[in-house]
Ligand code: SF4
């Protein structure tokens with residue numbers, strides 16, 4: 001079992017989550033983060049840290065079905081991120097927006113740190 005990052009992270013990317021992860025298993029895309037499912041030790045401390053409530057356990061069917069594979073795929077491609085960085089300037093305006101994946105998901109990597 002692992003935790004997964006879902007749609008709410010897209011264009012929010014507050015990065016509060018990376019500060020608390022004891023095993024540094026977050027990876028950064030251009031406008032969202034993902035968790036490496038084989039590195040996550042399932043401690044759950046990141047879940048309440050996310051202001052966008054984007055992090056869910058993969059025991060939740062919807063999270064696992066929609067986001068499990070995406071977290072696995074992109075955590076193998078994108079760079080590791082271990083320290084908080086400034087959120088995008090318009091992050092708050094995207095926080096309540098739903099269905100962001102079709103138009104706003106980017107497969108491009110972030111910068112990592
Ligand atoms: S805290 Fe939430 S919105 Fe921010 S990067 Fe982590 S998962 Fe994404």
Ligand code: SF4
Nearest residue numbers: 021040041043044046
């Ligand atoms: S559940 Fe724990 S190990 Fe997994 S991503 Fe969150 S903080 Fe890291």
